[in-house]
Every structure is written in C-alpha cells, then in structure tokens.
Amino acid sequence: MRALKQLVRFGWEQALSCLFPVVIFASLALTQILPLPVLPRYDWLLIICLLMQWWMVRSGLETKDELKVITLFHLIGLTLEIFKVHMGSWSYPEEGYFKIFGVPLYSGFMYASVASYLCQAWRRLKVELIKWPPLFMVVPLAAAIYLNFFTHHYWVDIRWWLSGLVILVFWKSWVTYEVGGTRYRMPLTVSFILIGFFIWIAENIATYFGAWKYPNQVDAWSLVHLGKVSSWLLLVIVSFLIVATLKQVKGKNQLE
Template identity: 80%
Template sequence: MKSTLSPSLNKGELRVGKRLEHALRQLVRFGWQQALSCVFPVVIFASLALTQFLPLPWLPRYDWLLLICLAMQVWMVRSGLETRDELKVITVFHLIGLALEMFKVHMGSWAYPEEGWTKVNGVPLYSGFMYASVASYLCQAWRRLKVDLVRFPPLWLVVPLAASIYLNFFTHHYWIDVRWWLSALVLLVFWRTWVTYEVGGKPYRMPLSLSFVLIGFFIWVAENVATFFSAWRYPNQSDGWHLVHLGKISSWLLLVIISFLIVAALKRVKGRRE
C-alpha cells in the first residue's frame, strides 16, 4: 500500500534539490567573477612565491617584482581587462600606498630587508602595486557584478571621513590612535547603506559595513601569505615567520574603507558628469 504523503514529499525534495542546485550555480558564478577581479593580486602573490625560491639573474628580487607588476599593468590595459579610467584610480592608490609605506618603514612598523635598485627611503617601488591591486579588485568587481549603492551618504560627509582614516595611519605615532572611534563613526555613517550586486542576472544585497569586514579579513589572510614569502617583514618576524596579529585586521579594514570610499566617490562624480 502506497503512502499518500510520498508524492508531496517527492515534490518537496525536488524543490529543495533545485534550490540547492541553483544556489551552487550562483556560488560558482560569483566565485568566477571574483577570480577574474583578482587577477592582479593573484599575479603579485604568485610572483612573490616564485621569486622567493627561483634564482634571479641580473637584478635583485625587488626590482624583478617591479618589472613584473609594470608588465602586468600594461597587459591588463592593452587586453581590455582594465579600462583607462580604472588605471587612473589605480595610479592614485599606488601613490597613496607608497607615501604610507615610506612613513611606516621610517617609523619601524615593518621593513623590506632585501637589497634593490628601485628602493626609495627603504621602500621598494613594487610595494605600491600591492595597494593598487586592492583598487584593481574593487574596480573590476564593481564593473563585473554591477555594484550599486543604496542610501549612500553625501560626499561632503564621506570625503572628510576617508581623509581622517588615512591621516590616522600617520598621526597615531605622535598622538592617540583613534581607529576605533573612526570605526564606530563608519558604522554610524553607513548604518543604512546597502551594496547591491548581480550574479547571473539575479540581484543580491548586503550591508555595506559587512562587505568592509569581509574584504578586510581576506586582505589579512593575503597579508599572511605575503609575509610568508618575505614581501615585507614585521619586527616580530625578524627571527622567522609568525602569523600576523589579528589586530592588523582593523588596520586593513580601515584601508579597505578608504579604498572603497575613494572608488565610490570617483564613480559618483563620473556618473554625474555623464
């Protein structure tokens, strides 16, 4: 005797199976778009790993890394993976990153112990591309996932906030560190802001503050990989590699916020002009 519940159960199982299959497909699509957006960072980390173990002729390792980053940047623009407008944004981040690196190395926060012809004030010029790669990811993910912002605060509030976060990286060496106050201010300013994006034509959304935390965490993971391959070295890593302190996530979180706000502000300005 057949159960009268079996047909409905089968239909329910089919619905669940279809939802799981759709969710898996969307996850794969999302991962693929993320992977395409991370081409520049992946090349940098692959170069760090290869140059750490392969013998390099003619030039020191830091100089080879700079040449690889320059060649990668040219290829991305020529191939169409990156637009000229995105290149302008990335160049700004390169300069911002170099200024921060020179100051931090001067203050002893970290060091680049290897030799190099292209080191300025103890900082190899390739290091600016590590900041630029964050901007490259943001620009490409923005374009590929059709990112939009809902209830984004006015620029007169966003620009001073981003500037204050950046300045705190310098001023906390001479004054109190206000990063937690700034983090609380970010939550307050962006409390009602959502980021929307599309995967396979289907819209999704999440709180903007949550996206900051997620990107900051993955950059911290990438930082551990970079220090493992001696991209730079913190004082507590002078006698060998150690996991980067979890407190650094807050620093990367604030850096991601600066990066995101600059990209968002430039996109808004460009959108108004168009």
C-alpha cells in the same frame, strides 16, 4: 543546487577580479623559490607589476579611467609605506636598485592591486550603491582614516572611534550586485569587514613569501596579528570610498 551554482559563479567572478593580486602573490612565491638573475628580487617584482599593469590596460581588462584610480592608490600606498618603514612598523630587508627611503617601488602595487580588485568587481558584478552618504560626510571620513595611520604614532590612536563613525555614516547604506542575472544586496559595512578579513589572509601569504617583514617576523615567519584586520578594514574603507566617490562623480557628469 541553484544556490550552489550561484555561489560558484560568484566565486569565479571574484577570482577574475583578483587577477592582479594573484599575479603579485605568484611572483612573490616564484622569485623566492627560483631567484632570477641580474637584478635583485624587489626589482624583478617591480618589472613584473609594470608588465602586468600594461597588459591589463592593453587587453581591455582595465580602462584608462581605472588606471588613473590605481595610480592614485599606488602613490597613496607608497607614501604610507615610506612613513611606516621609517617608523619601524615593518621593513624591506632585501637589496634593490629601485627603492625610495628603504621602500621598494613594487610595494605601491600591493595597494594598487586592492583598487584593481574593487574596479574589476564593480564592473563584473554590476555593483550599485543604495543610500550612499553625501560627499561632505564621506570625504572627511576617508581623510581622517588615512591620516590616523600617520598621526597615531604621535597622538592617540582613534581607529575604533573612526570605525564607530563608519558604522553610523553607512548604517543605512547597502551594496547591490548581480550574479547569474539575479541581484543580491548586502549591508555596506559587512562588505567592508569581509574584504578586510580576506586582505588580512593575503597579508599572511605575502609576508610568508617575504614581501615585507614585521619586527616579529625578522628571525622566523609567524602569523600576522589578528589586530591587523582593523588596519586593513580601515584601509579598505578608504579605498572603497575613493573608488565609489569617483564613480559617483563620473556617473553624474555622464548624466549631465
């Protein structure tokens, strides 16, 4: 019974940490079922995301430092979206006033919501890192993973080599977290895989409600290819590395 209670507690904390993504999914579903007047759907989604972000900070669910991290992810995600749409990887076929090079501005919040989840879960579960690799290894790895999303269109796709490097670099790294006063630990690479898999599930939900469309979904929705898990896995790693590095740097500054 204790194990079951702990699992329920863990699930509840995870659900609370996913508040921003849940609002995005609910908005996607609502605006598809009940079209809102005056503005195109993409613009309403942007307004909802902005209001949600404002409320998260105003209510204290997110700190100003976390807002800075989330804004950074919004810019990183929006840059990637503009490039991928230009390359034909996916599209945003609906109309919208607030679009840049065919990409609606709300799309950046889908990346920002991942950062929001990481920041929320980090605080709620009192996450700590064990044997975190030095910055000179983490920063180039994160940069290489992000750049590969762009360069593989012109050069060799090295995602599997990068995945192997992730395993080597974080082989001895663990993440510890607290549930109901008890601390648990998990290999860091396992946490990457789990988060990436659940984001793939979320991607299927998002495309079903028309957040964006892959080429094979233009005529009718179909399941997102399982191979996309590797892409989300690498993107989660970039997200985690940035959040973890910033928290490590801030922690050292506070100690000093």
